[in-house]
């Protein structure tokens with residue numbers, strides 16, 4: 001398995017794949033992750049390569065062994081960084097994604113798995129939201145580029161006949177061999193967990209009504225590992241539960257969540273972990 005993007009999710013996926021005796025190559029350009037963070041996985045047998053998905057030459061080199069599966073996790077995933085570095089965000093998330101699709105098609109690799117986001121539905125979809133729901137308005141380039149990449153990868157998959165699994169992830173939480181300390185990369189779940197542990201107040205914008213999907217990294221890694229779950233081109237949500245930001249604050253603060261999320265993200269997968277256990281104090 002070739003994992004493009006050796007960050008938080010890529011490292012968790014590699015750990016799982018190695019535990020199941022799969023050969024793993026992890027590739028990254030070290031934009032958000034430091035190679036030293038991969039030492040444990042390297043010692044456990046992962047091949048760790050330096051490669052930039054903006055470079056077709058780099059991607060071709062990685063694909064020369066024609067892996068059974070390519071998992072595209074390399075991205076500029078942070079909203080604040082997409083505002084300070086829009087060019088890099090577009091070059092990686094848009095051009096880079098297209099170059100990966102071109103290389104996968106050229107080499108005849110059978111399967112591409114792409115990590116997208118529940119944000120493709122917009123900030124506040126209402127009611128039950130399954131993978132057939134329409135795209136919604138976008139507020140930043142990191143998430144807008146997911147819509148482009150999904151549609152672009154689909155073009156190449158249909159034209160060249162490789163399987164494409166698009167997984168729209170909610171906010172992922174829990175321990176991974178690679179975690180990012182910088183505030184730009186922290187999710188509301190980890191921010192509230194840290195603040196609550198420090199006894200600091202948990203700031204709620206708009207009363208915390210915003211709704212998020214959430215999934216533990218172990219569940220997310222297993223679902224990525226087991227993809228594709230359907231033939232051809234398929235998309236699915238990856239969220240064990242849908243909660244409001246106020247619910248996250250309540251759980252982190254040791255209180256009962258009120259519920260009342262305006263959205264429910266539906267998902268075809270099973271989940272073994274939940275937020276309440278992760279945030280329990």
Ligand SMILES: NC(=O)c1ccc[n+]([C@@H]2O[C@H](COP(=O)([O-])OP(=O)(O)OC[C@H]3O[C@@H](n4cnc5c(N)ncnc54)[C@H](O)[C@@H]3O)[C@@H](O)[C@H]2O)c1
Nearest residue numbers: 005007008009029031032033052053074075077115169172
């Ligand atoms: N973690 C979450 O909560 C979450 C939620 C929804 C979607 N996703 C998506 O899943 C994917 C992986 O997320 P993550 O949490 O592991 O992010 P991450 O930032 O930890 O990992 C992404 C990796 O890509 C690398 N990278 C950046 N630009 C690159 C380039 N040009 N070439 C090669 N590597 C490059 C970074 O150095 C980083 O190690 C992203 O596409 C992200 O948008 C993540």
